[in-house]
Amino acid sequence: MPTTTAQLGFPRRVVSLYLLFSLGALLLLASGGVIAVQSLLRSRATADALSQVGRLTSAIALDHHSTSGAEVQDLVERARLEGQLAWCAVVDVHGKFVAHTDRSLIDATMIEPIGDPLRWGANDGIAYRNETGQLIHEYRAPFMINQRPAGSLVLAFAVPSWQAVSRDLAGYAPVAILGPIGLIAFGGWWLNRTTGPLAEIAQSLSSIARLPIDDSPRGQRIAAKSLAAIGWNRVVDSLDEHRDQDSAGVASRLSELAGIGGGKTRAALESLSEGIAVTDAQGRIEFANRAIAALLRCDDSCDGELLDGQSLEELLATVAPDGASAFNVDSLQAEVVSELQVATPVGERTLRLSRAPINGDALPGHVWSVRDITQQKLTDASRDQFIDTATHELRTPLANIKAYAETLAMGDMIDVEEQKEFCNTINAEATRLARFVDDLLSISSLEVGSIGIQRTNVDVRRLLEEAAEKIRPLMKQRSMTFEVTLSEKLGEARIDKDKVSGMVVNLLGNAAKYTPEGGTVTLAAIRQGEELKIEVRDTGVGIAEEEADRVFEKFFRSANPAVRDNVGTGLGLPLAREIARLHRGDITLASKLGEGSTFTALLPVQ
Incomplete structure (x- = not known):
């Protein structure tokens, strides 16, 4: 790492300025003191003479x-x-x-x-x-x-x-000036000894800071003039030693894998879910396990040995057009990490690739690792969506409650009817907030299995009629046609009455919410052998094909403006599916955008 003489001379310039300013200040102080003393003496003599x-x-x-x-x-x-x-x-x-x-x-x-x-x-x-x-x-x-x-x-x-x-000062100059100058010279020497190594350390750190973020930093030893310099040299030696050991260790372990035979170590790497490959100085593959072949979709047999001798960067370019360009950096000694989007028959996947140099003379090249982080990306996206939705669903009712409460507290001229209206609004928003918290707790409890179901013999027809009556006022309010078609042979089922009733109410409420006024919602049920089939059909806005697989995700909200205009938490459908699965059943969806949707719940009767 280059270090210029001017940079190392920084402490000496500081010392020189320190000496000059100190000497000037000393002379001014001495002169001022003499003048002050003489003026005082002469003033005293003048006063005595005039007296x-x-x-x-x-x-x-x-x-x-x-x-x-x-x-x-x-x-x-x-x-x-x-x-x-x-x-x-x-x-x-x-x-x-x-x-x-x-x-x-x-x-x-x-x-x-x-x-x-x-x-x-x-x-x-x-x-x-x-x-x-x-x-x-x-x-x-x-x-x-x-x-x-x-x-x-x-x-x-x-x-x-x-x-x-x-003239008066000249007689005292040797004693008054030479002594302090000696002290100043000693201070300058001590300052140079202290700040010199610190300046060199600071220069070395500045050079490291200017390196590209992917380059491995390397410190430079300095003259051991102080404890700080000795400590810095030990840090530099320790980093160099660990870097050499790591490189030599990787080269030693992977050189066996790239050669003939590898024994248990090779078998162990072949068993890893993370892709591992070793390339030579020209980028040709010397060793690759099955996982990297599968992740890069290189061959149907997913055998890493078939990749030997191929260029890994060319292979990356065939999988992702920008795959190889991410690793075309100036320094081959740099550790590089990149993320690639790869299209597969089952959907788009996200791969994280990393490349690390092998610094040994006997085996120059690189070690590559490939990891599928698609699930991690989806988890991060779900977390962000959860935070956004939860924040909105909590903030909106709280803001309304606060606004109406402040109006009630400050408004002296509000009549009784308006007060009742404000109180009803506050009560409705508080109920909405409580329902959101209850739904969130319920679905979390169901997912972790902390809430079970209490199975009893239930008259299915009566259960569905009661659920329909709960939702009928909403249908009437929205001027919708509500049809209930129930088979006469529904009989009894061994289910949790409250939870299944809540599931049906959730499906009906969801259908009513996204069906325009004047539309039709249908509740139908039939018994098919040992299964109970419950359908909720509507003539609403429908769901796009690309969003159909996500409607059962927590807090998912469609991008359709007709859906966005309706208030919702995105927890109703996930909660309904969890209840169905808790009964060893499931809920499926069939929908066409602009024509309506059909949710079908299949529950075993025993």
């Missing part, structure tokens, strides 16, 4: 009285040192420097700077830049002698710049 303004002005005034200003120069120089000032001076009322920390400016006229006004307590000031570009904060405090203005005390503070900070 001493009153003391300084008093000392200047006292010096004028005692020494006529002889010690003023000493006072301003001491104030500059104690307050960490840029300079300090005393200006008389005419604007001349009486004293200045820069002695060359004594007796010079003070030039008023231009800048932004400042204020610290009661002291006014101005912020400006001097001729060197340095930011100066200058404050002035006037003082008086003999109750008369005598001048001002000037205090100037230099605000630190980046250049000054850099």
